[in-house]
Amino acid sequence: MKTKSILAALAIAAMAALPQAASAKDISLLNVSYDPTRELYKEINVAFAKQWKDKTGDTVTIQQSHGGSGKQARSVIDGLKADVVTLALAYDVDSLYDNGKLIPLEWQKRLPQNAAPYTSTIVFLVRKGNPWKIKDWDDLVKPGISVITPNPKTSGGARWNYLAAWAYALHKNNNDDAKAKDFVKKLFKNVPVLDTGARGSTTTFAQRGLGDVLIAWENEAYLSLAEFGADKFDVIVPTESILAEPTVSIVDKVVDSKGTRQVAEAYLNFLYTPEAQKIIAKNFYRPRDAAASSAATVKLPELTLFTIDEQFGGWRKAQKTHFDDGGTFDDIYKP
Amino acid sequence: MSAPRRRNSIGAGPGMRAALIGVSLLFMAVFLVLPLLSVFTEALRGGFGKYFAAILDADAIAALRLTLLVALIAVPLNMVFGVAASWAIAKFDFWGKSLLITLIDLPFSVSPVISGLIYVLLFGAQGLLGPWLQAHDIQVIFAVPGIVLATVFVTFPFVARELIPLMQEQGTEAEEAARSLGANGWQMFTRVTLPNIKWGLLYGVLLCNARAMGEFGAVSVVSGHIRGLTTTMPLHVEILYNEYNFIAAFAVASLLAFLALVTLVVKSALEWGDRQNPDEVRVAGATL
Numbered sequence A: 001m002k003t004k005s006i007l008a009a010l011a012i013a014a015m016a017a018l019p020q021a022a023s024a025k026d027i028s029l030l031n032v033s034y035d036p037t038r039e040l041y042k043e044i045n046v047a048f049a050k051q052w053k054d055k056t057g058d059t060v061t062i063q064q065s066h067g068g069s070g071k072q073a074r075s076v077i078d079g080l081k082a083d084v085v086t087l088a089l090a091y092d093v094d095s096l097y098d099n100g101k102l103i104p105l106e107w108q109k110r111l112p113q114n115a116a117p118y119t120s121t122i123v124f125l126v127r128k129g130n131p132w133k134i135k136d137w138d139d140l141v142k143p144g145i146s147v148i149t150p151n152p153k154t155s156g157g158a159r160w161n162y163l164a165a166w167a168y169a170l171h172k173n174n175n176d177d178a179k180a181k182d183f184v185k186k187l188f189k190n191v192p193v194l195d196t197g198a199r200g201s202t203t204t205f206a207q208r209g210l211g212d213v214l215i216a217w218e219n220e221a222y223l224s225l226a227e228f229g230a231d232k233f234d235v236i237v238p239t240e241s242i243l244a245e246p247t248v249s250i251v252d253k254v255v256d257s258k259g260t261r262q263v264a265e266a267y268l269n270f271l272y273t274p275e276a277q278k279i280i281a282k283n284f285y286r287p288r289d290a291a292a293s294s295a296a297t298v299k300l301p302e303l304t305l306f307t308i309d310e311q312f313g314g315w316r317k318a319q320k321t322h323f324d325d326g327g328t329f330d331d332i333y334k335p
Numbered sequence B: 001m002s003a004p005r006r007r008n009s010i011g012a013g014p015g016m017r018a019a020l021i022g023v024s025l026l027f028m029a030v031f032l033v034l035p036l037l038s039v040f041t042e043a044l045r046g047g048f049g050k051y052f053a054a055i056l057d058a059d060a061i062a063a064l065r066l067t068l069l070v071a072l073i074a075v076p077l078n079m080v081f082g083v084a085a086s087w088a089i090a091k092f093d094f095w096g097k098s099l100l101i102t103l104i105d106l107p108f109s110v111s112p113v114i115s116g117l118i119y120v121l122l123f124g125a126q127g128l129l130g131p132w133l134q135a136h137d138i139q140v141i142f143a144v145p146g147i148v149l150a151t152v153f154v155t156f157p158f159v160a161r162e163l164i165p166l167m168q169e170q171g172t173e174a175e176e177a178a179r180s181l182g183a184n185g186w187q188m189f190t191r192v193t194l195p196n197i198k199w200g201l202l203y204g205v206l207l208c209n210a211r212a213m214g215e216f217g218a219v220s221v222v223s224g225h226i227r228g229l230t231t232t233m234p235l236h237v238e239i240l241y242n243e244y245n246f247i248a249a250f251a252v253a254s255l256l257a258f259l260a261l262v263t264l265v266v267k268s269a270l271e272w273g274d275r276q277n278p279d280e281v282r283v284a285g286a287t288l
Helices: A001-025 A037-056 A069-077 A091-097 A137-142 A155-174 A177-189 A198-207 A217-226 A252-258 A262-270 A272-281 A291-297 A310-314 A315-324 A327-332 B014-043 B046-055 B058-091 B097-111 B110-122 B130-136 B144-155 B159-169 B173-180 B185-214 B216-223 B231-241 B246-276 B281-288
Strands: A026-033 A059-066 A084-087 A118-127 A212-218 A233-236 A239-245 A247-250 A304-305
Touching: A001 A059, A001 A118, A026 A037, A026 A069, A026 A262, A037 A059, A037 A155, A037 A198, A037 A217, A037 A262, A037 A272, A059 A069, A059 B014, A069 A084, A069 A091, A069 A155, A069 A177, A091 A247, A091 A315, A091 B281, A118 A155, A118 A198, A118 A217, A118 A327, A137 A155, A137 A177, A137 A212, A155 A177, A155 A212, A155 A239, A155 A310, A177 A327, A198 A212, A198 A217, A198 A247, A198 B231, A212 A217, A217 A233, A217 A272, A217 B231, A239 A310, A247 A262, A252 B014, A272 A291, A272 B058, A310 A315, A327 B281, B014 B246, B046 B246, B058 B159, B058 B185, B058 B231, B058 B246, B097 B144, B097 B159, B110 B216, B144 B185, B144 B216, B159 B185, B185 B246, B216 B231, B231 B246
Parallel strands: A026 A059, A026 A084, A239 A304
Antiparallel strands: A084 A247, A118 A212, A118 A233, A118 A239
16 A cells, blocks of 8 residues: 555656656766866856756756866877867867867857957965066076976976967067077976976976965965965066967867757857856956956956967967977987 | 793794784774874764764765675676686686786786776777767776776785785695585586685685775776766765865765774674684695
């Protein structure tokens, strides 16, 4: 008798649940990203899932994978099923076109602002009180200063670091490439360890206590202050630096085989909405939407920023000259 | 013996003995006990509430489940392989034997990262079998099968390496006797060979298991690092550490250490049980 009524109740519950089950879908997306965006996308994903549920009734779960930007791109090329990539720089996304045609050549034209929904720059993190009086890029090449930066072969942040230093030296030396190379070579003489990603370098500097100065993403530097306490480190802003434009794209080959194109596109478009731009500002990135800056946790400093296009003729060229096998980095860095 | 009092046959006096014991204990304390203690103290820095919250986190449980699954597949596979290979090597002479021994050692001599890369080069989208796998919608690397494959690869010498010298030393006399007394192949294996090798086998399985659960390098290359999906416990520890979540990182690390301790306890319990009633085993070896 009792079992019967329980069964009946279950049947009714199942029937009530059925129409919903037929229309509401469970979707999962994989966002393959670079190293310091862990906290940012954790927050973005929650906001997007809520918005998507309100709009369509579907439950979307966004899985995250983080690591050095170049390494992450390599994984996607090797078959990691990323619906979207949100990488540190355009060249790493370009490589998805170059190797296996996972995306179209003109992927950057599909979203506003060259598919870079937020920007950042490169600054220095030093120990509290700045014991070595580090003020600008010049101070990093002084003998005896220990500099922490990740490996440009695998990390996107490291490539921004490298090019920022290179461009600074160019400006100081009337655009003399040989002198710039010499400058960067001296800088890397001061680097005791190369981690594969920016986050690895941050923990090396902040947690393990290695090095006198960390060349870091601005967002990563301010996050370190928030995580480890502002009484431990100081952020030093150099006189000039590079405008870092992390770029995003759907991975066409994956979304078309999984049938997730619509939600993946919505996810990336969401990054440009005021709601997401505020989350971006809150997490120490520079939002594209000036109005969102009011949500920023700290007021980001103003400094002279040059772009990769004006200084190096775009990422493809910069990658080939500096980071591909036989590029300037291979010349400079011989462990 | 005509040696002086308290001096044993190898001529080591009490001073020597104390020094040896002291050095061993000091070494153990510095390299084993201290790090282990620091893992547990770091994990409990925020109190038991935070510790259990970290361990019961959905992603941590998923990592634990994946780690156990991988060990559950890799260890029995390598047990069967290890016994078969060491049997073949110890009891038979055949062409290419030394090549087989060298190949078994291969995973020890190549870096785990290279082991992982081999699978990427083989099964990756750009790899040898990649296009075929993609056409049939089979995901090997950046998914559980790849993690299992990489783990099997790096752990496969453990059982065989443990058994080969043991079986070589034991020779084939006991088996030959069993056959001449009318045992069939299976009887010979279960009643003679297995009892003779069981401690070596157990030890090999434990080492294999420890490595399977703790492997980082090879698994890291083929994992894809998708939180809660393709992260084993060592990888999850790395993720937590990288997210400045130090308490949780050490909590999961302590869980991993705890699993290792459990396997050691199981081994000791088995040994103890054997010492309590050793008859059948010893007899089996002795009478034949």
